[in-house]
Amino acid sequence: MKIAIIGSRGYPYVYGGFETFVKELSERLVKQDVEVHVYCQRNLFPVQPAQVNGIYLHYIPTLPQKSLNQIIHSFLSIFHATFSKADVLLVVNLAAGPMGWIPKLTGKKTIINVDGLEWLRPKWKGLGAKYFYFAAKIATKLFDKIITDAEGMRQVYLQEFKKDSTVIAYGAPKFVAAQPHLIERLQLKPNDYYLIVGRLIPDNNADLIIKGFLKSKSNKKLVVVGDVPYSDRYATGLKELQNDRLIFPGYVKDQEELMAIYQNAFAYIHGHKFGGTNPAMLKAMSNNCAILALNTVFNREMLNDGEYGLFFDEDENDIAIAVEDLENQPEIVQNLKRKVSSGLTDKYNWDCVTQKYKTEMLSLLK
Numbered sequence: 001m002k003i004a005i006i007g008s009r010g011y012p013y014v015y016g017g018f019e020t021f022v023k024e025l026s027e028r029l030v031k032q033d034v035e036v037h038v039y040c041q042r043n044l045f046p047v048q049p050a051q052v053n054g055i056y057l058h059y060i061p062t063l064p065q066k067s068l069n070q071i072i073h074s075f076l077s078i079f080h081a082t083f084s085k086a087d088v089l090l091v092v093n094l095a096a097g098p099m100g101w102i103p104k105l106t107g108k109k110t111i112i113n114v115d116g117l118e119w120l121r122p123k124w125k126g127l128g129a130k131y132f133y134f135a136a137k138i139a140t141k142l143f144d145k146i147i148t149d150a151e152g153m154r155q156v157y158l159q160e161f162k163k164d165s166t167v168i169a170y171g172a173p174k175f176v177a178a179q180p181h182l183i184e185r186l187q188l189k190p191n192d193y194y195l196i197v198g199r200l201i202p203d204n205n206a207d208l209i210i211k212g213f214l215k216s217k218s219n220k221k222l223v224v225v226g227d228v229p230y231s232d233r234y235a236t237g238l239k240e241l242q243n244d245r246l247i248f249p250g251y252v253k254d255q256e257e258l259m260a261i262y263q264n265a266f267a268y269i270h271g272h273k274f275g276g277t278n279p280a281m282l283k284a285m286s287n288n289c290a291i292l293a294l295n296t297v298f299n300r301e302m303l304n305d306g307e308y309g310l311f312f313d314e315d316e317n318d319i320a321i322a323v324e325d326l327e328n329q330p331e332i333v334q335n336l337k338r339k340v341s342s343g344l345t346d347k348y349n350w351d352c353v354t355q356k357y358k359t360e361m362l363s364l365l366k
Contacts, residue, residue, distance in 0.1 A: 002035040003361060004081035007074050007093030010040025011055055017170065017279040018092045018115075024171055028354040030054040037086060039077035041069075070095040078102050088361045091143070094118050097135030100142025109364040111145040111357075114165070116275035117156065122202035137161050144364055147357075150276030152297040166360060171350030172282035175341065178260035185257070186223065186249055188264065193221035193247070194323070195265040195289070197258075197280045198272060200228050200235035205271030205294060205314070207234075210241055212312075212319025213269075218327060220266055223247045225258070262287035267326055267333060269319075270294060277302060277348070285344055290336040292322055308343040309336060 008018040011026060026036045030053065042048070042059040050057060060080065062073035074096035081089050082103045089103050091112040103110050118124060119133035140146055140163035148154045148165040157163050180190060194213065198204040206224060213222045227250045228235045239248050252258045262268065268289035272278050276298050284291055285302075291309030293299040303309035310332075312322040326333055346352045 001088070001361060001365065002037070002086045003029070003088045003090055004037045004039065004077075004084060004086040005090045005092065006039045006077040006081060007070070007091045007096055008038070009044055010059075011038040011057060012052055013040070013044055020279060021092065021113075021170060024350045025354055025357060026055050027053060028351065029358065032354075032358065034358065037081070037084070039073075039081070041073055075099055075102075082106050082108055087365055090357070090361075094132060094135050094139065097137075097139030097142070100139060104142075109145075109361075110143045111147060111360060111364070112139050112143040113147040113149065113168075114139060114153070114157070115149070116153070118274075121274050145360055147360070148276060150298050150301055152301050153276040155297075166356075168353055168356045168360075169347045170277040170279055170282060171353045172286045172344045172348040175286050175288070176256075176259060178256050178263055180260060180264060182254075182257045182260035183264050186247060186261070188221070188223065188247075188261070190264040191266045193223050193265055194218075195223050195225065195261060195268045195284075196271070197225045197262075197268070197283070199226050200224075200232070200238055202234055203272065203274055205273060206238055208314065208316060209269050209271050209319060210238065210246065212316040213323060214241070214243075214245065215316055216320040216323040218245075218323050220327070221245055221247055222269075223249065223261065223265070225249055225252050225261065227251050259283075259287055262289055265289055267292050270299060272299070273314075282344070282348060285340050288337045288341055290326070290333040291340060292326065302343070304343055308340045 005022055008022045011022050013019055022038055026038060029036050037056040039058050039060055042061045045059055048059045060073055060076045062069050070093050074093055078099050079102055082105055088109045094114050100110055119129045124132055140161045146165035147168050148157060149169050151167055154165050154167050157165050196206055196209055200206055262284060268284040268291050270281050270291060270293040273294060273296055281302055293309050293311055295311040295313055312318045
């Protein structure tokens, strides 16, 4: 079986969730004798080998503009793959939803992972939101198989577009104990800080969390790991809230250091709102964090309705109260840390995730 994976920034480039997904899935499929072709954004790769770790790489140009970047790259990649020897095209970007007709020209089978509620994200306003809603709707008609990464997302597509989908979650990293001294670069002490991890975009509610935390009486720090790779008014506004209770380290590219920051946090605070299974939350779970999450259907699904974490409403005062309650009940924090990784069932295991994708691909070819 030959497959083409389209819609990420490429391999082995790791920037976010989809790039990690492509890496974990591709490397496992190659070991199972699947021929994998990954489409990469040419401008991100100064060196362009034809093959890495047994994965074939195709470098496709795109435009630098953020709003058109993924659409142009996906279109050119899908067109190329349509006339390649690939049996199945796996698309991992909703922007390509309206392009599902192209592979039909040569009878290619298609799968699309629709990810989150792109049309509701604050960063896509006006025309952008309308495009992503249209893309989601038309994808359900043009692609052979729709993949959602959470049961909550499956229900959205059933109710909004009258289309069922196959739920295959995102995988969690394996726990690897990190050296505690790695947090010293940021002058942190174990259990003396809360943690946020994610891009500094409105979708992730970092502003809400920061303001709520600053309203609390906590003497701990709040570490905000992440940034955006472009000039942005929202991200700049967050950094301007800087005081001695806030730490903005930007991106932490050293994965061992990042895991140490997770593992030594008093609690991880998760404000992501529009996605399904969230990679940052999975990292928090695998690193035994006590988790305080925004009360959404997706976060409740991941934390099993409160068995593996606590929730706050989308309100600054509610966050302040939740933070103070945690500090007044340290035994709850310790209990959450002990059991949170139990929530990482086979549903979130990369080997199981890979097998489910392979099964779906083979069933399409039959």
